Amino acid sequence: MLSSPSFAASFTHRGRRISYREHGSGPRVVVLAHGLLMDSRMYTRLAPALAARGHRVITVDLPGHGDSDQPHDMTAYSMQQYGRDVIALLDHLGLTQAVVGGTSLGANVALEVAVLAPSRVRALVLEMPVLENALPAAAGAFVPLALALRISRGAMGVVAALARRIPRTYFLVDLMIDFIRRDPAASLAVLDGLIFGRVAPPIEERRALHHPTLVIGHPSDPIHPFSDADRIARELANAQLVTASSILEWRRRPERLDQVLAQFLDEVWLPQVVAA
Secondary structure, eight states: OOOOOEEEEEETTEEEEEEEESOOOOOOOEEOOOOOOOGGGGGHHHHHHHTTOOOOEEEETTSSHHHHHHHHGGOOOOOHHHHHHHHHHHHHHHSOOOEEEEETHHHHHHHHHHHHOOEEEEEEEEESOOGGGHHHHHHHHHHHHHHHHHHHHHHHHHHHHHHHTTTOOHHHHHHHHHHSOOOHHHHHHHHHHTSOOSSSHHHHHHHHHOOEEEEEEEESSSSOHHHHHHHHHHHHHHHHOOOOOSSTTHHHHHHHHHHHHHHHHHHHHHHOOOOO
């Protein structure tokens, strides 16, 4: 099955533009949110692959990222607000329900969506969720990064302007340098907003979720420890855990994990049987 061409669009929520891209068409909708300080282009390969299997895939640029508005005010950013932004996207598209998923930041945002509007979520796809076990390593990485951005914002602005002139070429290379291309003031605001807010819904709210959930965990990644993936898979009543060989597997050799996700999506979109 061939997917229909993708197209980019946007809408306004809370007075700010939120951009998204659609791949494919049909009633089986998947919404994917990206990682921290990245954007929807991280799904350049996955979204078309899912669309070719008959899914309508929506990849969103969360505020402060990609082509969405990037205010320099830290109060514009929080996990819960990102959850509300994704729900606003569902409203804008007239979707009563979708599979919601994401990577790292995006995985945590998907959890927030499920907590805020459980009936709008058909299932969850959580790659590299960031929970309590990750907090020391995440703080050790992102607090110094925020400090460095605060101190060298002017110089980073010059570097970002130069980096934006580099043509996009190879998928993995672009993923690595997209951070350098970013507006450093927006990056600082995003980091400040998230560092001083909650990382994920509290345990009691997570345990109340009963959505079918696919959790993908990676070994040897301190910011996204496998123990967090294992933890959320145990907390959620209807979750299955898949172990990736590394953080690069889905980027360099995606076939196995693409197939795992495709099978999971086929199952969750089967007609639901209502007990008499």
